[in-house]
Amino acid sequence: MDTYELTSPERELVMWCKCKELFVKGLSIRQISRELGIDRKTVKRYIQMSREEFKASDVYQRRYKRILDPYENYVKTSLEAHPELSSSQIYVNRGQVPFIRLYH
Numbered sequence: 001m002d003t004y005e006l007t008s009p010e011r012e013l014v015m016w017c018k019c020k021e022l023f024v025k026g027l028s029i030r031q032i033s034r035e036l037g038i039d040r041k042t043v044k045r046y047i048q049m050s051r052e053e054f055k056a057s058d059v060y061q062r063r064y065k066r067i068l069d070p071y072e073n074y075v076k077t078s079l080e081a082h083p084e085l086s087s088s089q090i091y092v093n094r095g096q097v098p099f100i101r102l103y104h
Helices: 008-024 029-036 040-048 051-056 069-081 087-094
Strands: none
Touching: 008 029, 008 040, 008 051, 029 040, 069 087
16 A cells, blocks of 8 residues: 555554554564654654544644645646646646746
8 A cells, every 4th residue: 555645644544553563563662763764752652542542633633724725626637637737737727726836
């Protein structure tokens, strides 16, 4: 499974599961931290949490609004139909989308 295809909460859940799995296999918190590329304090916190505690936590529930969220479907549809388009071309084709532009 490619973690880049997952939403942020799903990625965090995968990291929580990997921390638990590696800890059960006998790796230290420091080794898990290096292996997964996350802070030791995060690893320790994940190891101490149950699944229910993790899903109820702010880490799992967090969802940030992004500036380009309103245009996400348009960009995806445009790129699926015409994968050769650049961001400049998408901007010109849309016209009223002020944020999707390649600055030179």
